[in-house]
Amino acid sequence: MSSSASVPKPSSPGPAQKAIANTKSAYANIRVGPGTQYRDIGDLRDLSLCIYYPQTRTSDNWYWVEYSGVGGWVAGSVVEFESVVGGEPDDRPTTPYDGKVAVWHWKGDSIAERTIDEFAGNIRRLAPNVKQIWVKTSDGSFWQGRFDSSQLAVNGSSDLTRWANTLNNYGLELHAWCVPTGVDIEAEARIIAETCNNSGVKSMILDVEPYTGFWQGGSEAVRPFMMRIRQLINDSRFHIGMSMDPRPWHFSSIYPQEWYPFIDSVHPQCYWYTFRKTPEETLQQMMDTWATYGKPIISALQGDAPLEEQVTAHTLATQRHDNLGVSWWRYGVIGQYAAVNLPIEVSPDEEPDDDEEYYSDEVLVVPNGPGFRSGTYTGNQEFSSFQGTWNWEVLYKKTEANISKVWAEWKTDLPESGRYEIATFVPARNATTTKARFKVHGIRGTNTEVVVDINQWQNRNQWVTIGIFDLVKGQLNAGKVFLNDVTGEPDKVIAFDAVRFRRIITTSGSGGSDTDTGTGSDGGTDIINGIYVADGFDSPVGTEDERMAVRVWPQGWLDASPYAELYFVGTPSQAYHTGADLNFGRPYEDRGMPVYATASGVVTYQADLRPWGNITIIRHDPLKTTKGRVMYSRYGHMQNLRVKVGDRVKRGQQIAEIGDGGGRFIPHLHFDIVATTVLELSPGDWPGMDLARLKKHYMDPKLFIQNNRP
Secondary structure (H helix, E strand, C coil): CCECCCCCCCCCCCCCEEEEEEECCCEEEEECCCCCCECEEEEEECCEEEEEEHHHCCCCCEEEEEECCEEEEEECCCEEEEECCCCCCCCCCCCCCCCCEEEEECCHHHCCCCCHHHHHHHHHHHCCCEEEEEEEEEECCEEHHHHCCCCCCCCCHHHHHHHHHHHHHCCCEEEEEEECCCCCHHHHHHHHHHHHCCCCEEEEEEECCCCCCCCCCCHHHHHHHHHHHHHHCCCCCCCEEEEECCCHHHCHHHCHHHHHHHCCEEEEEECHHHHCCCHHHHHHHHHHHHHHHCCCECEEEECCCCHHHHHHHHHHHHHHCCCCCEEEECCCCCCCCCCCCCCCCCCHHHCCCCCEEEEEEEEEECCCCCCEEEEECCCCCCCEEEECCCCCEEEEEECECCCCCEEEEECCCCCCCEEEEEEEEECCCCCCCCCEEEEECCECCCCCCEEEEECCCCCCCEEEEEEEEEECCCCCCCCCEEEECECCCCCCEEEECCEEEEEEEEECCCCCECCCCCEEECCCEEEECCEEEECCCCCCCCCHHHHHCCCCCCCCEEECCCCCCEECCCCCCCEECCCEEEEECCCCCCCCCEEECCCCEEEEEEEEECCCEEEEEEEECCECCCCCCCCEEEEEEEECCCCCCCCEECCCCEEEEECCCCCCCCCCEEEEEECCCHHHHCCCCCCCCCHHHHHHHEECHHHHHHHCCC
8 A cells, every 4th residue: 555645845956957758668657755655646658858856866766756737756767867958059050940830731622611811710729839830832833722722722922922911910920832843843943933932921841752743853853943943032041941751761762962952941751650650769760861961850740640649749859859840740630739739948837738639439430331321323333342451341443534433421420519530541452542532521610522632552551530620410411521433543543441530529727628518427437528538447357246356357367478477488489478368267268258348448449460369459538537548458369249440338348258369379368458559550569579668568457457446
């Protein structure tokens, strides 16, 4: 039992230092005194920004730490404090982005706002610390208006002036970006120069990527292209930046040394969630590739990644890697603004806390399931199908240039009115189009559809956000998603996979909510300010009475391979175990015994995954409060599954039975609890012999449940 007494902050703690916390596990406990016998009052998350006092170090290596409004003691044995960048100014050239947060804008057809004024007003409301809007102005030799039919479209200098004046009314700066192709050097240079010569435009960013539709001029066209732009721009000091895919294998393919004399900054697209990596891995890889290039770095961060990872990415970019500004890709897919709204000069007290956003209700519409319709215009069977990544049927066919042959529609009865993230899953195969044109209907305040092009070729085997939309329950066609096979491309393949609807709830420090309030309880699920909250964790096996008892693993259940212990020792499969292998009685006696959800949440993955057999992954609700931890649990080797992806489950709800992984194992339940999103990126994640990586992501399930009972 932990002591209820506390040891306060020393009266003379010495100087405070801002630092990045590098914890050995996903988080470290903050306690009321310097020892494990003291009560746990909070968590110091890995790679978070904190204040610590070096001179408070005790003889047994405990420090006083302040983080996210909590002050207490942390063991130096489980955390290292990394000094942040800063101090004396360096000799880098200044940029228009220093000290600023920016948001990218692609085109008006892809968002619900119908006017620039509405767009700017929403930015100011959602993220008042954003100071710049980066607007796409051209693509190749065409103004962006060629691809945008909305009132926000840019068709020339007068539209740029309209953008600049409106943004200025909201305290926002206009910056431009474009996609140069090098196909018609003179025409492209003139459009770019006209943009840069507009007095309302503060800078230009060139999006140079090694993909279809981007730079096609080769290395020899770069210098004449850039020399022509510089000749046409009135101000020789006008700032031009370059954005790119920062992964090292793309470096030489965009001819960086040819661009070098003409650009003033680089804006690497650090889209870790798309790359299926962590923010730390992606930003470090970017720095390893681009830090020696010799230009100021202003990272572009992923706007539709999990909120906690966005905060980490912001911290690493600004505090470890010395980015003097950041940008977020892009308006229309950013669902949670707490990280986007963080200023550049961040203190630990500015961690998102007052106005936080959470995903609440979640509805999944899969091909040929409830809410899905499809058809053909030819009267013939045009679709082919296959079993996709998530064990449901996926439809696909060849793309059409002009005349559609098929259509598909995803629609659901909304649980509530509110803001929704709508996303589509792109399968790992039979998805090569770069222009799958999804159309969203029934958006509040508009009677027109929103059209979003999804590049399936670049985004395979992952969820891709179509957009964030304000939807009204009961409104005709609210949130209906439509897709046909016309992409304008020959010899490509378009996939028709699942569509996901997730409601976004905003909570405030005063306890309010933008959609609903109140509390309730239902089978282990509480509702606080409209957010589903897990009231605690139980064993995934045993009778109801046993699961509610003090003992974590019920009587008769054995953990054959405990957490972080070596198993299969001396074989090619030797590894540290990520969780628990739960067995009952003699071999095969537990086959068919029920498996239960350890806490409330939503099923995010389910498949027959080799060598696991059937696995199910649950993303759990925030633990006990809306500011609590979001954990994941993984259940392996099961049979007779009773839930599916998108289902909301309660603590103690049966989800399957213990199986044998399709005959590959003696029957048992493999059970993990995970404190990061690693299972979203890789459902079969297995650290093997990397014990440090295991402890960064996986928790001891027995100890975690013991410490977090209802």
